[in-house]
Amino acid sequence: MKGLVVKNTGSWYTVRTDDGRLLDCKVKGNFRIKGIRSTNPVAVGDRVTLSSPSTGGGQEGVCWIVAIDDRRNYIIRKSINLSKQSHILAANVDQALLIITVSRPQTSTTFIDRFLASAEAYSVPVVLVFNKTDLLDDDLLHYQQMMVALYSGIGYECRQISAETGDGVEELRPLLDGKITLLSGNSGVGKSTLINRLVPGANLRTAEISEAHQAGQHTTTFSEMISLPPSGGDKGGGYLIDTPGIKGFGTFDMEREELTSYFREIFEYSKQCRFSNCTHTHEPGCAVLRAVGDHLIAQSRYQSYLSMLDDKDENRYREAF
Numbered sequence: 001m002k003g004l005v006v007k008n009t010g011s012w013y014t015v016r017t018d019d020g021r022l023l024d025c026k027v028k029g030n031f032r033i034k035g036i037r038s039t040n041p042v043a044v045g046d047r048v049t050l051s052s053p054s055t056g057g058g059q060e061g062v063c064w065i066v067a068i069d070d071r072r073n074y075i076i077r078k079s080i081n082l083s084k085q086s087h088i089l090a091a092n093v094d095q096a097l098l099i100i101t102v103s104r105p106q107t108s109t110t111f112i113d114r115f116l117a118s119a120e121a122y123s124v125p126v127v128l129v130f131n132k133t134d135l136l137d138d139d140l141l142h143y144q145q146m147m148v149a150l151y152s153g154i155g156y157e158c159r160q161i162s163a164e165t166g167d168g169v170e171e172l173r174p175l176l177d178g179k180i181t182l183l184s185g186n187s188g189v190g191k192s193t194l195i196n197r198l199v200p201g202a203n204l205r206t207a208e209i210s211e212a213h214q215a216g217q218h219t220t221t222f223s224e225m226i227s228l229p230p231s232g233g234d235k236g237g238g239y240l241i242d243t244p245g246i247k248g249f250g251t252f253d254m255e256r257e258e259l260t261s262y263f264r265e266i267f268e269y270s271k272q273c274r275f276s277n278c279t280h281t282h283e284p285g286c287a288v289l290r291a292v293g294d295h296l297i298a299q300s301r302y303q304s305y306l307s308m309l310d311d312k313d314e315n316r317y318r319e320a321f
Helices: 029-033 109-121 138-154 170-176 191-198 256-262 264-270 287-293 299-313
Strands: 002-008 013-017 022-027 047-050 063-068 074-078 086-091 095-100 126-130 157-160 180-184 223-227 239-242
Touching: 013 047, 013 063, 022 047, 074 109, 086 180, 095 109, 095 170, 109 126, 109 256, 109 299, 126 138, 138 157, 138 299, 157 170, 170 191, 180 191, 191 239, 256 264, 256 299, 264 287, 264 299, 287 299
Parallel strands: 022 063, 095 126, 095 180, 126 157, 180 239
Antiparallel strands: 002 013, 002 047, 002 223, 013 022, 047 063, 074 086, 223 239
């Protein structure tokens, strides 16, 4: 029996079978050690094979996930502050929407760049969605416009919206039609509010930003695939994958020599470096360093690149099993 994983609560998985049923399933015990390099061997978006409901042994009626189809892509992360292991946010997605706020809370450029690099590594297109525009004064709005100019100049599509007021939300629908879209971002950036706008009746819980720390509170505690209503186009409604908010985005399983290619503009200038194995940190004839000095590569992007090199140099994270 085959199906699609549409919800992951940690120990249980909801699978929509090919004949339309929703079944609560568990992972077969020995399945976790078969080459799965993640704390969650099964992710929302996975196509899986199920066994028939079991009988006896205290697990009557439980369906077991016994195999995962090959993934065409996935987004994987390590938590900088908490887990030292990898975690798959979602699998088999057409794109990701990274929700960003320049205030209440502020999304750091380091977080954005690490997410983008991971998405580049696993061939997931990303649209940057700047939310809470209704809360911005002139200075913050100017800062947001500078960020939009930076990332659109690199080649990333950027949208500016207010999920609270609905401004710009309808313009997102053509991007979502007929696609499986991962929603990600820091806690408190408004993912749940956006989903409630896009999916009438979703009624996801939202929370106020902490005034003391200007940080978001977790309102989504598990990953779930949510059906989008048809918008009248030929492609149908599509799906949103809602994920818990994350405070840090540690990269995983990236080799130092590959890292350059996950920063689009750094990769382009690296072709002009004197040495093919240039790390872009100190070498003579480094075109990347020259471009940073000439303000052709943003200092924030270069610092994000260096921080990811440091991850490797310091062996900051132990390898996943």
